[in-house]
Amino acid sequence: MKILLSLWVCLAVAAPLFSQQDNTKNPFRQLDSELPTPNVYRNAAGAPGHMYWQQQADYEMDIRLDDEQQRIYGTEKITYHNNSPDPLDYLWIQLDQNVRALDSDTYKTSTNELGERMTLNQLSRLEPSFEGGFNIDYVRDAGGKEMTYHIQKTMMRVELPQVLEPGAKTDLTIKFWYNINNRMTDGGGRSGSEYFAEDDNYLYTIAQFYPRMALYTDNNGWQNKQFLGRGEFTLTFGDYDVKITVPADHLVAATGTLQNEGDVLTKKQRDRLTEARKERVQPVVIATQEEAVEREKSKVKKEKTWHFKAENVRDFAFASSRKFIWDAMGVEQEDGSVVMAMSMYPKEGNPLWERFSTKAVAHTLRWYSHYTFAYPYPVAWSINAAEIGMEYPMICFNFGRTEADGTYSDRTKYGMIGVIIHEVGHNYFPMIVNSDERQWTWMDEGLNTFLQYLAEQQWERDFPSRRGPADKIVDYMKGDKQYISPIMTNSESIWQFGNNAYGKPATALNILRETVMGREQFDYAFKKYANRWKFKHPAPADLFRTMEDASAIDLDWFWRGWFYTVDHVDIALTSVRPFRINTMNPVVENSNLRKQQAEAPRNISSIRNEEIGQTYDEIDTTLRDYYTDYDPLESTILDEAEYQQYLDGLSEEERATLEADKYYYELSFKNIGGLVMPIVLEFTFADGTTQVERVPAEIWRMGTDEVTKVFPFAKEVTSVVLDPFLETADTDTSNNYYPSRSSLNRFDLYQSRSRGGSENPMQRNRRSQETQRSNGTGSQR
Template sequence: MKTRIIWSILMLVSAAMAAQVPGENPFKQLENELPTPNVYRNAAGAPGHMYWQQKADYVMDIRLDDENQRVYGTEKITYHNNSPDPLNYLWVQLDQNVRALDSDTYSTSTSEMGERMSLSQLSRLEPTFDGGFKIDWVRDGNGKDMAYYIQKTMMRVELPQTLKPGESTVLQIKYWYNINDRMRDGGGRSGSEYFEEDDNFLYTIAQFYPRMALYSDNVGWQNKQFLGRGEFTLTFGDYDVKITVPADHLVAATGTLQNDNEVLTRQQRQRLEEARKAREQPVIIASQEEAIEREKTKVTQEKTWHFKAENVRDFAFASSRKFIWDAMGVEQEDGSVVMAMSMYPKEGNPLWERFSTKAVAHTLKWYTHYTFNYPYPVAWSINAADIGMEYPMICFNFGRTEADGTYSDRTKYGMIGVIIHEVGHNYFPMIVNSDERQWTWMDEGLNTFLQYLAEQQWERDYPSRRGPANKIVDYMKGDKRYISPIMTNSESIWQFGNNAYGKPATALNILRETIMGREVFDYAFKTYANRWKFKHPAPADLFRTMEDASAVDLDWFWRGWFFTTDNVDIALANVKEFRINSMDPVAENARQRQMEEQAPRNISSIRNEQEIAQTYDEIDTTLRDFYTEYDPLEATVLDKDEYHHYLEGLTEAERSVLQANKYYYELTFKNIGGLVMPIILEFTFADGTKEVQRIPAEIWRMGTEEVSKVFPFEQEVTAIVLDPFLETADTDTSNNYYPSKPAVNRFDLYQSRERGNGENPMQRNRRAEQQETGTRR
């Protein structure tokens, strides 16, 4: 069955569930919605005993044309058919065709005219840059031309004979394309950046070669067109790549450098060896001074850098004469050493020299802690303006300083965060190789969740953008017309960042903190990561593994958080206090007398007491009888005897409950948002102490709209807070309090001028110090 047919069915299922049939039980099992387990993917969420996956090996010769900003390449692909299926053709991804003049990305993008339009805005209304692949030829292993057909961003290559199970075939392709300027040509995941001041380019190059599409047991050929959002679904293989660049360029790439003696100076090789032993501080391999000198004295000669990489799903590289280079070794639990390395232009300093490589090392440490040892020899962080993008062993990250070397806290934390995120993508999806073209959340959401955990290990109260439940509230309570279920294809998502990054990351954090607990969650998540490393998991494999490894039924959670657009809004609708009638006439009568004395008085009684000088019976005392003086709250001997007889008739257990004389509180909760969640309550008592109680989400099984529960306590409750630690993403906390709390609305005083003249805090502090020094003088 074709991918698009499968997707149409899933969209219908998702839409139906997003609508939530009134009265439908959110605890209904997901069995009918998930794919049927089979010999390839079993019911536990693990690869089945007949699981298989394809393999594609590449040998490439690439030339970077620095004069014309082009890539020229030839490649030989050896494709191994490990499937049980005979194949008559192969699909190859041509992702650069997203920039072709006839690209569907241009034709399907929406646009509007305003009353005032800039020339830049008008230029974006039609394509002007032709960045698509130019295919010179496609040949077999013997050099014979092969028939092929290009369908937008996909190319079908006809095989001269059926590729049977267990067989391999060879394709050879010659091609070239124009490199896009990321700063001018509409951005992009890769491309060039021009520095006018020194007339140099910085290249971050990816999707630069025709790549084999994935063929898998659960999708068949993943040949869904690339429109720009849904990223890349790829096959593992081995790479042997030679990259020819200007001789004064430094190159970083996926894999291990094979010819360092030819492309590095003796000093650079010595520094690199020192860096391999460094554990605390990075070692500078190529300094800023050396980079500035290369910028000035550009050479025309070329050098070829040779890299090899094993068992990776992709390949990318960066090249520039502007690069500064530093590195350090990261020792793993198994004793292996991974090189954490960075390359960046002087425009990134001092920010990058101080933080980048350490952020790489930090990421490897904590992602490994939650998943598995990093299996590759190197992890690169490359500086590129306005981009964050990931590939095996290498990623491109933003973060530049001001001309004076200062930077804002937003720039600092944004840069550290993006490095952690992009380096973290080595784990998801570069190793745990999910289908990005179909399910963005499976790599972005899981990675954003781990990014949050790593950020919190970097610095206390690190200003993480996503992860904690309260960070997703504004999105969850938004207009449902512009919110998609997480289980929606990448190209069809409203609010892409919140949907694919924020909400799934928050969901996993809620699972870890509130539903499962850290220990149980961490074990199950690590089980998933290890089951599917170097394999191709689907959503059902994650859902099933998390339940299989934890013994926690999570179908209600997956259904609500991933298949619907419901939100959490649980209200503490009512609180009733009860006390046991002890039957002790002395104690009960005294309590009743106190309640009556403290009860509000009717206005008429108050005024009558003040205005009626004497009542008739006060004037004529003969009107008084037994009932005039009778006190019904005065305990008699008979009352006391009856009480003792009552006690003698109780069992020991009944007498214990009676003597405890606890306070009972009946709490009623309403599910306004539709998403069932655990109920977390914080009780404050009369003596000021507090107690937290956690009620699992299963309390809603028999009543999804309203439930009640009674809580007994030794002393009186003075306050109750629902979701006191902001852990359920409750979108309206105003109904979470007893007694209710009035909302506090804040307002800002009007300011007539900007404070600080647009300076960042470092600049402002520097100016303040200068002013203070001048004043002292």
């Protein structure tokens, strides 16, 4: 009995290691102090409260695109509905184009370094040279009276002639214009023009082109943080009625539904569009490449006005060019409705775009809807624009161009498909689940990047996704903490923007899905969050609380570690100690001891002492007695009798445990990185079989530095691997093995000659085929 009990003692639960004084260091303390107090607007379950409200802003606009001067002229009427319980005596309006004004804080606060080689685009960022920004001609009330306003950089405060009471609405009209920036030469940007010198034409991707109402919410009041370039756009929902006047030979894509097809499209284009609405498999070309080339040459001086309407959207954007090719296909929803997936692109994008773009749009709608909700809008556009990826309701601008010979690299192909999925996916986050981008970039970029990864993997097996799996964030997580920010950092103050706002939150959600919650529980809770907050304005606490509320899993430790700290994951398997219960059987135990002694290493003196010719007792045998040949490991009849007596004293349960003769392995772990995570182990047994054990992260709740756990098995273990499937973002896997492993490192032999030029694989394949033909040999592929 004593031997059995001695083993069981080591299985007892350890006492808590956190005292009340140092509980602030406990990663399992609840997030109550960090999250806002639930109220009637946002409840403790993470759902909108019974008194939740949100504002509405409706727009009527007349816009003219001046292709000669590259300018936007516009007049807008804003109808603002005060659905809040608060009286308002002024309104805040975003003037995001002012980020390009000559006195912009963006130029003043940006840091710069000079390299040995600088492009014109890089140099253009060093000082303001483009005269951008809104020019406001007037702001008038519903009666046409001039209103008082004050412009504060990228924000404009409009003083109301009388207080806007709860439940009331007010109208104001703004007339404005601004110079359209060339995205390729005027410091980049999300919106602007691209000039094609070879045919002297422009391609316009136009957004942030009108003064837009700032968002007023229950939890933040006015979101009037200045736009410095990173923190994107926080907007309120409304209905849009927009007329856009452009050169008559331009094609226009925009947010919303085209109201006047008969005025702006040819009969041939209308017939093709009707056919496209029926097609579900292959895109139908509405405007061909040959037609686009003819328009490039024509440069008609007349103008046409395109009329679009959109309901319940948070923004409006459009694209316009005479260079556009246009294709489309229908995407059937689960409820039987049909959404139009459509693309416009110049010939410089072919054959890449005609083959992949619209299908990537359709694919995105199908899979994002699967994980969230049915796409509620009538259309989703993908517009080709060099060196950009940017999203707006129902329309997005995406990079991806071929070489002059029509070939492209695999990086270009998958990068283009990935950016289309990502930007179309933004229709869900934040265009519908409308988070505050100005404050929390990760709430739209991180969630969307996570869904992008899921959709990419549904596109093609082993799609080369840049972000999502845990092992892809390791290099960032183990980097210099001086240059890493917590995810819960304001958008304008983030170190390593892409890793922080896109990669880490996407990885965190994937780890939640694969390792912490499981796919079924995660998918249910995530879908619940999306549906609770579609067409509303969620905050981080609403996501955190919903995921816990819908799953019954306490995730406060996870949100705290991954979102509020810069700790990383590095859990080491520090020791593996094998045990077996002492059977008390003298035959078995003595045999085991004899084997251990035979296998035990011998000291050097013992080995060399074998060279002694004769010992004294070998010379004089009278020195020998009973103990000379005594074998302490030889069992006697008395030993066997005592063993039987021991067995007779055991209960049936104790005897069964003894007869099972299990192997016990005591594993010790050290948390080096500071971030607590589940412990995932793969055991390999002597017979070659394996078994995976998953230990929840709560094993660290009694102390985050070191833990020990015993695993019983019926078979002997030969090896153990910690995090065998690379699912926890462990930054150092060299300490994850028993027995320890060493990896083979390779070095390059010095090469005195270059490997060659930068041709892509398609070009190399063409050259190979040409070489084979010239040599008179057939293709080897």
